[in-house]
Amino acid sequence: MFMLERSDLMLIDAIDRLGTVTKAADELYLSQSAISHAIKRLETTMGVKFWKKSGRNLVLTPAGKRLLTHARRLLPQFEHIEQEISGFKSGVQGKLRIGMECYPCFQWLLKIVAPFLKAYPQVDVDVLKEFQFAGLAGLFNYDIDILVTPDPVFRPGLEFIPVFAYEQVLVVNSQHALLQKPFAEPRDLLQETLLSYPIEDSRLDIYTQFLLPVGGSVRKHKKIENTEIILQMVAANRGVTVLPRWLIEEHREQFDISALPLGNTGIHKQIYLGVREDSDPPKFQRDFVSLALEGKLLQP
Amino acid sequence: MFMLERSDLMLIDAIDRLGTVTKAADELYLSQSAISHAIKRLETTMGVKFWKKSGRNLVLTPAGKRLLTHARRLLPQFEHIEQEISGFKSGVQGKLRIGMECYPCFQWLLKIVAPFLKAYPQVDVDVLKEFQFAGLAGLFNYDIDILVTPDPVFRPGLEFIPVFAYEQVLVVNSQHALLQKPFAEPRDLLQETLLSYPIEDSRLDIYTQFLLPVGGSVRKHKKIENTEIILQMVAANRGVTVLPRWLIEEHREQFDISALPLGNTGIHKQIYLGVREDSDPPKFQRDFVSLALEGKLLQP
DNA sequence: CATAAACATGAACAGGATTAATGGTTTAGA
DNA sequence: TCTAAACCATTAATCCTGTTCATGTTTATG
Numbered sequence: 001m002f003m004l005e006r007s008d009l010m011l012i013d014a015i016d017r018l019g020t021v022t023k024a025a026d027e028l029y030l031s032q033s034a035i036s037h038a039i040k041r042l043e044t045t046m047g048v049k050f051w052k053k054s055g056r057n058l059v060l061t062p063a064g065k066r067l068l069t070h071a072r073r074l075l076p077q078f079e080h081i082e083q084e085i086s087g088f089k090s091g092v093q094g095k096l097r098i099g100m101e102c103y104p105c106f107q108w109l110l111k112i113v114a115p116f117l118k119a120y121p122q123v124d125v126d127v128l129k130e131f132q133f134a135g136l137a138g139l140f141n142y143d144i145d146i147l148v149t150p151d152p153v154f155r156p157g158l159e160f161i162p163v164f165a166y167e168q169v170l171v172v173n174s175q176h177a178l179l180q181k182p183f184a185e186p187r188d189l190l191q192e193t194l195l196s197y198p199i200e201d202s203r204l205d206i207y208t209q210f211l212l213p214v215g216g217s218v219r220k221h222k223k224i225e226n227t228e229i230i231l232q233m234v235a236a237n238r239g240v241t242v243l244p245r246w247l248i249e250e251h252r253e254q255f256d257i258s259a260l261p262l263g264n265t266g267i268h269k270q271i272y273l274g275v276r277e278d279s280d281p282p283k284f285q286r287d288f289v290s291l292a293l294e295g296k297l298l299q300p
Numbered sequence: 301m302f303m304l305e306r307s308d309l310m311l312i313d314a315i316d317r318l319g320t321v322t323k324a325a326d327e328l329y330l331s332q333s334a335i336s337h338a339i340k341r342l343e344t345t346m347g348v349k350f351w352k353k354s355g356r357n358l359v360l361t362p363a364g365k366r367l368l369t370h371a372r373r374l375l376p377q378f379e380h381i382e383q384e385i386s387g388f389k390s391g392v393q394g395k396l397r398i399g400m401e402c403y404p405c406f407q408w409l410l411k412i413v414a415p416f417l418k419a420y421p422q423v424d425v426d427v428l429k430e431f432q433f434a435g436l437a438g439l440f441n442y443d444i445d446i447l448v449t450p451d452p453v454f455r456p457g458l459e460f461i462p463v464f465a466y467e468q469v470l471v472v473n474s475q476h477a478l479l480q481k482p483f484a485e486p487r488d489l490l491q492e493t494l495l496s497y498p499i500e501d502s503r504l505d506i507y508t509q510f511l512l513p514v515g516g517s518v519r520k521h522k523k524i525e526n527t528e529i530i531l532q533m534v535a536a537n538r539g540v541t542v543l544p545r546w547l548i549e550e551h552r553e554q555f556d557i558s559a560l561p562l563g564n565t566g567i568h569k570q571i572y573l574g575v576r577e578d579s580d581p582p583k584f585q586r587d588f589v590s591l592a593l594e595g596k597l598l599q600p
Numbered sequence: 601c602a603t604a605a606a607c608a609t610g611a612a613c614a615g616g617a618t619t620a621a622t623g624g625t626t627t628a629g630a
Numbered sequence: 631t632c633t634a635a636a637c638c639a640t641t642a643a644t645c646c647t648g649t650t651c652a653t654g655t656t657t658a659t660g
C-alpha cells in the first residue's frame with residue numbers, strides 16, 4: 001500500500017522549480033535516472049499521471065499542478081519542524097518568526113525585540129513584513145509564529161493578545177492653525193494634504209473611523225513609505241498625517257511638529273499579538289508574549 | 301543528509317495512539333523489530349531522543365511531544381491530498397468538507413447541498429458541526445474546504461463570499477402584546493425570557509447588536525439545542541427567541557408564532573462562504589460556491 | 601519467582617532504490 | 631538542413647536500506 005512521502009513532494013517541487021529532471025537530480029544529489037524511476041513509481045502507484053512530455057521537457061498535468069501546490073505548502077513546514085526539533089539538542093536554540101501587518105507595529109516591535117534578543121541569545125528572530133507572508137494563513141501554515149497586527153481575529157484556533165494601546169493622532173506642523181482647537185473634526189481636513197503609508201485606504205483609520213462615517217475627505221492624499229520622510233514633510237507644512245501618539249512624542253525634538261486628537265474622543269487602537277492555539281509551543285515563544293505584556297505595563 | 305519523512309510522523313503517531321511499539325507495528329504492518337530499528341535511526345539521525353523508557357513502555361520526551369503535535373497536524377493533510385489526487389483518475393470524484401459556524405447556517409446549507417449532491421453524484425459532501433473542527437484553523441489545516449459562517453474575516457489568504465442575506469427577527473407567540481408595535485425595542489425585552497441556541501452570549505446578535513449597545517437585558521435566558529423545541533416553547537408563550545425571518549416563515553403553519561423586527565432598522569445579517577485563496581482548487585469546490593450564489597439569486 | 605509483556609540488538613536477507621550505460625526524441629544553432 | 635547538445639526513458643546490474651528472525655534484557659503481574 002503506497003504512501004505519498006515527503007520525498008515525492010520534494011521531487012515535484014524541484015522538477016517544477018528547476019525546469020528539468022536533470023537539474024532536479026542535481027539538486028537532490030541523485031542521478032537523472034533515479035528521478036525518472038521515482039516519477040514512474042509515483043505515477044503508477046498513485047494511478048495518476050503528474051507529468052506529460054512537452055518537447056524534451058516534462059510539464060505538469062492538472063493533477064501534478066494540484067500536487068505541487070500542496071507540496072509548496074507542506075515542504076516549508078517540514079523544514080520548520082526539523083529546525084525546531086534540532087533546537088532540542090542544542091539547548092534553548094530556536095527561531096521565532098514574527099509577521100507584521102501594520103506600520104506602527106514595526107516601531108513598537110523594535111522596542112520589544114531588543115530585550116528579547118538579549119534575554120535569549122540562542123534564539124533567532126525573523127521579522128517578516130506583510131508582503132513576505134500571508135497573514136493569518138502564514139500563522140496556520142507555520143510561515144510565522146506570531147502575527148503583530150491592530151486587527152484581531154477572535155476565532156477558535158487563534159489567540160489574540162492585546163499588548164499595546166495607543167492613540168492615533170493628527171500630526172501637523174507646529175504653527176498649524178488647527179492647534180488652536182482641542183481636537184480635529186472631519187471638516188478640518190477638507191483643505192489638507194494627507195500623508196500616509198502606502199496601504200489601501202480601507203485600512204487607514206483616518207478613513208474608516210473618522211472621515212468615511214461622515215462622508216468627509218481630504219484635498220489630496222500622498223502615500224509615502226518612510227516615517228521620517230513623512231514627518232519631514234509635515235514639518236515643512238506640506239501636509240498632515242496620522243500616527244500613534246507615542247511615535248510622535250519620540251520625534252518631537254527632531255521635527256517641528258505637533259499633534260491633536262481626531263474627534264472629541266480620539267481614535268484609540270491596540271496592537272495585538274496573534275498566535276496559534278498550539279499544544280505546547282516552544283517556551284521562548286510564550287516568553288516573547290510575556291515580555292510583550294510586560295512592555296505593556298511599562299508603557300502607560 | 302537525513303530527512304524527516306511522513307513515515308516517521310506515522311510512527312510517532314501510531315506509537316502514541318496505541319500505547320506500545322508492538323501494537324503500532326501491528327497497525328503499520330511491520331514487525332516490532334522494524335519499529336524499534338526505525339526509532340533508533342530517527343533518533344540518531346536527528347540527534348534528539350523522542351522517547352524514553354518508562355517501565356516496559358516508551359513515553360515521549362518533550363521533543364517527542366512536539367514532534368507528535370506536528371505529526372497530528374500534518375498526517376491528515378497527507379490523507380486529504382491522497383484522496384484528492386486519486387480523484388483525478390476516476391473522473392470528477394472527490395470530497396467536499398463543509399464546516400459550519402452557526403445554527404441558521406445549517407438550515408440554509410441543507411437547501412444548497414441537495415441540488416449539489418444531485419448535480420455531482422461522484423462528490424461526497426461532509427458537513428462538520430462547529431465542535432468537529434477548529435474554524436479558521438480547520439480551513440487552513442485542510443480539515444474543511446468551505447466554512448459557512450455569519451462572521452467573515454477579510455484577510456489575505458482567505459476569501460469570504462456573501463451568499464445569503466437574512467434578517468434576524470424577534471419571534472413571539474402570535475397573541476403577544478408586542479405585535480401591536482411596528483418593531484421591538486430593547487426595553488421591551490426586560491420582562492421576557494430569551495430562548496437561544498447554546499452558544500456564548502458574545503455571539504448572539506441580540507446581545508451584540510441590540511441589547512448591549514444600550515445596556516439592555518432580559519429577565520431570563522435559556523439555552524436550547526433544537527430549533528423545533530425553541531419554537532414550541534415560544535408558541536407556548538414560555539419565552540421569545542431570535543431567528544432568521546425566512547426560517548420563521550417556514551414554521552408559521554406549524555407553530556403559533558409571529559415575528560417583528562429588532563429596532564426600527566432591523567438586524568440584517570449575511571451568511572458567507574469562507575474558502576482558502578488556493579491556487580486552483582478542485583472544480584467541484586468552485587462549483588459549490590457558484591451554486592450557493594445562484595441560490596442567493598433565487599432567495600429574494 | 602515464574603511468566604508474560606514489552607523493547608533492544610545483531611546478523612542475515614530481500615527487495616526497493618540507485619546507478620551506469622545506452623538509446624530515443626527534441627531543439628538550438630551553425 | 632544537418633549536427634550536436636539537451637533531455638528523458640529503459641534496461642540490467644548493484645547497492646544498501648529497511649526488514650525479519652532469533653535472541654537478549656528489562657519490567658510488570660499473579
